[in-house]
Amino acid sequence: MGVRARLIEVGVDLVTREGTQSLTLREIARRAGVSHGAPRHYFPTHMALLSAIARQGFADLTARVTETAGEGLADPRARLLALGGVYLDFALTNPGMFELMFRHDLLESDHLGLREVSLPLFGILTDLVTRARTRPGPAPQVVAGALWANLHGIAQLWGWGSLRLATGADDAGPLLRAALDAHLGPENG
Amino acid sequence: MGVRARLIEVGVDLVTREGTQSLTLREIARRAGVSHGAPRHYFPTHMALLSAIARQGFADLTARVTETAGEGLADPRARLLALGGVYLDFALTNPGMFELMFRHDLLESDHLGLREVSLPLFGILTDLVTRARTRPGPAPQVVAGALWANLHGIAQLWGWGSLRLATGADDAGPLLRAALDAHLGPENG
DNA sequence: CAAACCCGGTAGACACTGTCTACTTCCGAT
């Protein structure tokens, strides 16, 4: 395996195990077994390396979500529930990677997992929402955007501890179901 | 004004103007006109100073929200719309402060804007939700939690650019309205 | 009244960071 690939791999490993704090250029280089100057031959700057690591995270999340969204022929609502579960699970079991992925101060502003990852994911979401909702409402893109934001907010605030404290629940399931019911309409419409 | 207060003030100014990156201990000390060792007499560590600055941000947000939520006798739904607008406006016009407030890696884990700020805010939100919703549903705490998460997610993702790109809208108003309608039920219930 | 003490602050050392700049080494093309 080339040095470039190993740098990314080490970074992914490091951020999932020890969080964003540990992602210093020199530490990644050390663990990859190269000098601190070597990464510069593959990534012009520290941010570029972090962006590559985050991109790997986006690819991982995308893979899990598309896999979940595409499997079987279950009704769209069930798929959305599974998709939301995957999103939350990713955020809560890999908090370091999740944080990195949305830390725009660490990432190149045009790196962007955005066009290559967010938009496809958003397309899947929009499609499922269109088919799953049981009452009329705003444009599907708006509903899908609001729902995605809801998922993301739950992941963020739950990881932060606020929601556990405020709602008294001990997992985020009820919040996820409440969000889906809210944005899609009653279950048996 | 004492040195301690000036350090916090300078920090608030700096983060709102130049973002979290600029909040180094030494830079804050420089702008406050003291040596880099001085802050240590008031804050045992850099994180403690940042926590104090974030606390100021929470106080500011709380003040705006409670002011908005309490004014006049308009119906609860209108207040919630105004409250959401304040939250989004705060996040989008002070992105640096908003980011700092939710960067748990920079803040002491028990600093916590949590008990002193989030919970009161959450109480207000729960109360308004209880009175504003037009259909039955989960416990008010759960609805309020999901709605707060939705607000927070919209603020986060909008600031990140994803939602503007995905929904095609050019402000977050439609998303806010969609979230409120979703969690509270149809407007004229 | 003098002496001890601590509070608020300075200045410098230390290890660490990201970036930059030589300096090697080595392989492939002319």
Next chain:
DNA sequence: ATCGGAAGTAGACAGTGTCTACCGGGTTTG
């Protein structure tokens, strides 16, 4: 066979957070 550039090393540089030694004055204490 030679040249050139890619890949990697090593060191310098400014900047960071923390730690320690030091200093000046009040206040308390003997």
